[in-house]
Amino acid sequence: MSKLSKPVRLLFIGLLLILIGSIVANLLQTDFRRVRVKDFYIGTEKQQTVHALAFIPKHCTAEKPCPAVVTSHGWLNSGEVQDAASIELSRRGVVVLAMDAYSHGMSSNLTSDSGGTWGAMSTTGMGMISLVEYLTSGILDYVDTSRIGVMGHSMGGGNSFTTIMHYGRLYNAAIEEAMHPDSDGGEEITEAEQAYADSFNKIWAALPTGAAPRMITEASNPYKDIYANLGVLYGYYEEGGFGSSTGNAVLIGESKEALDLVNFPFGELRDAPIKYVEEGVFYGNKADRTLRVLYQPKTTHPLIHFMPNATRDIIEFFTYVFDLNTQLGPGNQTFLIKELFNFLSMIGLFMIMVPLAQILMSCPLFAELKGEEGPKIPALTPKSRKLWNIGILLTGAISFGAALLSWLIYDKIFVVATKPKAIFNAPTANNVFTWTAIMAIWCMFWFWINFKKDKAAGIRTDEMIGWKITSKEFWKTLLLAIFVIGGVYIVVWFCKWLFNTDFRIWTPAIKTFAPDKLIPFFPYLIAFFLFYLSNALIVNGAMRVEGMSEKKNLFICAVSNIIGAGLVGILQYGKLFFIDHNVLWGPQEFCSWIDPLVIIFAIPVLFLAPYMLRAFYKITGKNWLGPMVFSTMAVMILVMHNCINGLFF
Structure with missing residues (x-):
């Protein structure tokens, strides 16, 4: 047998590296075949299409449905960049839809009347709202529709805020209608009217990352439209931190952003306001959706979705708010090996x-x-x-x-x-x-x-x-x-x-x-x-x-x-x-x-x-x-x- 030429040998070596890398990446991505990873496409408003990479733990069934999280990437990326959250949450029993936002990845592009990226982000969550509607429709019998979460990085963090505030506004509108003198109960809210309003609170928990906590101003109180357990993960070295009230990204302590986040569940000041916000401390009660927490891992903005310390915070948040029954600690992570x-x-x-x-x-x-x-x-x-x-x-x-x-x-x-x-x-x-x-x-x-x-x-x-x-x-x-x-x-x-x-x-x-x-x-x-x-x-x-x-x-x-x-x-x-x-x-x-x-x-x-x-x-x-x-x-x-x-x- 003649000896293989150098180009053929190099080609084989390259293909072997590709094969080894892809096989091991697949095994880690699927938690060694305990998680199914598949492509999801759904039709949405204005004849658009949203694509998501779905991570579905195999033990999730109609008899034992699992919580679900929709996660969104930032402006410069696509859904695969959310591997850290997708892999680590699915390993712990969470169905994850890592979406491609409109005009990104395999999703369709924004329509001419969408108002551009920022307009679509503030109205549709770049497709996130449609995915939440899909998850909560009951069509996926292995999803627990009472435990739905959203999260996302940078633009995706904005999508998360948009989504939870969308449902909050629907809830507030239903309550306002129920209190109208001409409603069924007059100015009193009946049990049926309250149940109808509650049906709009489809998000149990949200964790925007790389997006600063919102501030309450004379003109705006964003927290009055949020009826979900809320965590915010904002890097200690965020490049855009100069726009914060502190003049940099360090918000832990007495910053207005941190205090407004933890002290105004549903937009109302707590009876006993927090004076100093500690990192990673849960304030409020997850049972009534008043839980609030601020994370500040020591990382820059673009490294949030690539750093184990930030991923640890993501795991900790959803493990707690979803009451996940897992023996995997927050430090048990495989996503970075998969990336390698x-x-x-x-x-x-x-x-x-x-x-x-x-x-x-x-x-x-x-x-x-x-x-x-x-x-x-x-x-x-x-x-x-x-x-x-x-x-x-x-x-x-x-x-x-x-x-x-x-x-x-x-x-x-x-x-x-x-x-x-x-x-x-x-x-x-x-x-x-x-x-x-x-x-x-x-x-x-x-x-x-x-x-x-x-x-x-x-x-x-x-x-x-x-x-x-x-x-x-x-x-x-x-x-x-x-x-x-x-x-x-x-x-x-x-x-x-x-x-x-x-x-x-x-x-x-x-x-x-x-x-x-x-x-x-x-x-x-x-x-x-x-x-x-x-x-x-x-x-x-x-x-x-x-x-x-x-x-x-x-x-x-x-x-x-x-x-x-x-x-x-x-x-x-x-x-x-x-x-x-x-x-x-x-x-x-x-x-x-x-x-x-x-x-x-x-x-x-x-x-x-x-x-x-x-x-x-x-x-x-x-x-x-x-x-x-x-x-x-x-x-x-x-x-x-x-x-x-x-x-x-």
Whole structure:
């Protein structure tokens, strides 16, 4: 038997990592087959559809129904990011519906008259109210309709508040009608009228996370519309904490937010008001829905759904309010291990891309695309090393400045991004798109001006940069890229079908998607392709030098790629953690604290890029296939689980 070629061996290793990661992730996700995980779709108002990933403990039956929780992700995510709550609560006997909010994931997009994301959040809970109606309808005989909970992160926390207040308003309206002189009991509320009003209190408990407790003002008393046991989980290092009454995210103690939360059940001041709110202490009585609690785990906003300490609080809250009979303590958690195996699968997915291209190039159709890397640029002299380092630092500084500039201008350029049928209709992606476009222009300019100067001096040649390509080679390269990306997504769809898992680390993910999500994909691809093309030219045509080891060279390229975004992260979070408990950017009018966060999210992709671009360059001798494949994956990660407005409505 002949020995397998290196590309085939690498392909097998990558597929093996994917298989191991997906199998173990599935076992942990299903609590070793004690929980069923399946996709739910329900039709909702205005001809929309809500998708949820359902976690159903197998012991839940019509004879022994279980409590249920609807959980919602934040604006930048989709339902899978709620794994911590979904896995840990279902392990303890709770049915969990991890929803995709409207305009996210596999749910349909908002209609043209929804009032945008925030309008829909304040009226429909982005689909959460419809899911609660579905759960409480009695159609699922294994669900205890008297024990329904809602929770969610960030935007999902807002959805939770919207949902419980929706039912509270219905209850208050029924009570007001019952007290009308013309009602059955006149101004007295009859037993039947009270029972009718009580029928609207469908939520037993709610736990918004990453959303600050509401405050009572002269104009508004939000707690008068809440008739549910209520906990709020707000990170100790929340980036948006500067808007709180304390001036930062620390609310435990005597803050107005904390005191209003625990002292005004049903909007009425307690007989014995609490003077100092302690973290994790239950105030009130769950039996009459007056229980209130504030959690402040030491975590930032985007890490809430990824940190064991925050997950511990979620487990503790629902275990107590639902009277769960479980021997699993709050510290007994497996979700993070599951996430690590998702990451192992993601590593395997990126690992198969290059060998898949090599195997395809053994076919006659793509055989002419095979090539070898060109000569490296001459070894660095003291003078050229100095210029080399200056170029790296200058590009890093411009990347940092471009990030600030993008926050200032992207919502002015894409002012209609939240409107139906906008071309660039993923609002948060427009931030990264603007930054990427600026950097594509700079990198192209910097590369070519230096290349022409060095070529005139006889230091570099056309063979060193892998730029020249015929029209026939270009179209074949594009076709090969489509085949590679198609192969990758066959694996993604197969793992979703067989294991119901995806490929992720934290929030960046490669996952299945609704076909209509491809509509905004192509406009965003242009700038990303140009950026990664310029990045490939720099990595392979300007930074590949004689006398430097491949590992060291690639590491320098990777670090160079993240200087700008890394500096954003250091300044933003250095101030938050070590100076005054507030972020550097966010309180100003020109940007939101989310804008730097989105740039920071790009760091893993930017760090990986030189390794992938170099690998594709080595097998083709040109800098075209790598950018085609990698820019596609980068845009898919950015767009496919993000908020997308408009489309067909």
